[in-house]
Amino acid sequence: xxxQTNQNNSIDENLTATPVVAQELKHESTLFAEPVAHIGTFPxxxxxxxxxxxxxxxxxxxxxxxxxxxxxxxxIQNFFEALLExxxxxxxxxxxxxxxxxxxxxxxxxxxxxxxxxxxxGLLPLGGFGVVETGEHGAAFIPFLRSGTADIxxxxxxxxxxxxxxxIFGIFSIGxxxxxxxxVNLKALGSIFTQVRKNPTVLVVAPVTFFVGILELVGxxxxxxxxxxxxxGNIFAGEVLLMAMSAILPYLLPVPFLFLEIFVGMIQALxxxxxxxxxxxxxxxxxxxxxxxxxxxxxx
Numbered sequence: 667x668x669x670q671t672n673q674n675n676s677i678d679e680n681l682t683a684t685p686v687v688a689q690e691l692k693h694e695s696t697l698f699a700e701p702v703a704h705i706g707t708f709p710x711x712x713x714x715x716x717x718x719x720x721x722x723x724x725x726x727x728x729x730x731x732x733x734x735x736x737x738x739x740x741x742i743q744n745f746f747e748a749l750l751e752x753x754x755x756x757x758x759x760x761x762x763x764x765x766x767x768x769x770x771x772x773x774x775x776x777x778x779x780x781x782x783x784x785x786x787x788g789l790l791p792l793g794g795f796g797v798v799e800t801g802e803h804g805a806a807f808i809p810f811l812r813s814g815t816a817d818i819x820x821x822x823x824x825x826x827x828x829x830x831x832x833x834i835f836g837i838f839s840i841g842x843x844x845x846x847x848x849x850v851n852l853k854a855l856g857s858i859f860t861q862v863r864k865n866p867t868v869l870v871v872a873p874v875t876f877f878v879g880i881l882e883l884v885g886x887x888x889x890x891x892x893x894x895x896x897x898x899g900n901i902f903a904g905e906v907l908l909m910a911m912s913a914i915l916p917y918l919l920p921v922p923f924l925f926l927e928i929f930v931g932m933i934q935a936l937x938x939x940x941x942x943x944x945x946x947x948x949x950x951x952x953x954x955x956x957x958x959x960x961x962x963x964x965x966x
Contacts, residue, residue, distance in 0.1 A: 680818055682881075683799055685720060687705045696700060698817070698818075699711035699712060699713035699789050699812065699816075699817040699819070700712055700808045700812070701717065701808075702715060702808055702810055703715075709930075711812075711817070712808060712809060712810055712811060712812040713812050713813070713814045713816065713817035713820060714814070714817075715811065716784060716787050716788060716811050716812055716813060716818060717780075717784060717814035719787060720780055720783045720784050720787060720814065721780070721850050723783060724776075724779055724780065724783070731743065731746060734868065750775075753771070753775055753778075754767060757770070757774065757943055760940060760943040760944060760947065761943060761946075761947045762947075763947075765961045766946065766947060766950055768959075769835070770835070770942075770946045770947075773831065773942070774939045774940075774943050774946075775939070775966055776941045777824065777828070777935075777938065777942055778935050778936065778938070778939035779935075781815055781824070781897070781934065781935035781938055781939070782931060782935040784813050784814040784815050784820075785813050785815055785901055785927075785930075785931030785934065785935060786928065786931055787811055787813060788811060788812055788813025788814075788815075788816060788905065789813070789902070789908075789924060789927055789931070790811060797913060813901050813905070813931075814903075815828075815897050815898065815901045816898065816901045816902045816905055817898070818894065818895075818898045820896045820898075821893070821894040821895070821898040822890065822894040824893070824894070824897070824938070825889070825890040825891075825892075825893035825894040826887075828893060828938075828941075828945060829886055829889050829890050829893075829945065830944075832942070832945040832946045832948075832949040833845065833886070833949055834949060834951030835946050835949050836848075836946075836950055839949065839950035840950065840951075840952045844952060847879070848879060848882055849879050849880070849882050849883040849886075850876075850879060850880070850883070851875055851876045851878075851879035853952055854871075854872045854873075854875035854876045854879070855872055855873075855876055857872050858872045859873070893938060893941060895940055896934075896937075896938075897934055900930060900932070900934050901930075901934065904926075904927040904930055904931075905924055907927070908920050908924065908927060911923050
């Protein structure tokens with residue numbers, strides 16, 4: 667009886683264990699980055715890992731180029747000098763001022779490289795490298811590398827950095843008072859009391875000008891949303907597209923879409939960096955002096 671009971675128990679254990687072995691390994695794109703490791707209680711996500719690898723690659727490339735700089739460029743230095751010169755000329759077309767370009771270009775170009783490498787690392791065919799997690803709904807495969815820009819947290823951080831840096835740049839360029847008056851135009855409200863006798867229309871113009879400044883402040887928040895969701899949406903949609911094509915016909919069908927996503931990754935990095943240049947240029951522009959110059963030209 668004891669032997670028969672043991673045999674029955676072993677059969678039951680095998681039956682309950684069979685579904686676990688036969689579980690299908692799944693990999694689905696999620697809106698959130700997936701943890702692949704933990705440092706204490708801190709989760710290390712695949713998007714964070716990719717972003718860290720990107721930063722390390724940039725540091726290694728910059729250090730290697732710095733160590734091999736020569737007065738007479740040779741080899742790869744020629745390529746990077748031509749690349750930087752072309753990028754700086756493009757920057758001039760946006761800012762229309764070489765002084766602003768020289769100040770903003772290092773940040774804008776660094777952002778471009780960070781986003782570009784992040785986008786491309788997420789496309790590497792390293793599907794076999796990752797971790798397998800089992801849960802209530804079966805086993806799930808989580809890849810080690812996922813584009814950092816496919817995580818909304820990364821794109822929001824980049825957008826906040828860009829908008830805040832642009833306003834700080836504006837404070838150093840035109841002063842804190844003029845930067846503040848762009849958003850809370852106290853000067854316009856004060857003109858009601860100083861100019862109402864000479865120009866009664868100021869009673870209408872001044873409140874409208876003040877309200878426009880408040881809209882500018884709302885626009886700064888809208889810039890963060892626009893920058894972050896545009897970049898995140900395009901890169902995440904590309905990941906979903908490649909996964910859908912792989913499910914239909916692996917190895918062959920995703921290839922043309924893979925080249926498309928390489929192009930999209932470069933375009934999105936370029937758009938983001940150009941918008942950063944635009945924001946910095948607008949922040950460094952003194953609208954009051956520009957308006958006064960136009961008035962003096964009209965009177966002349």
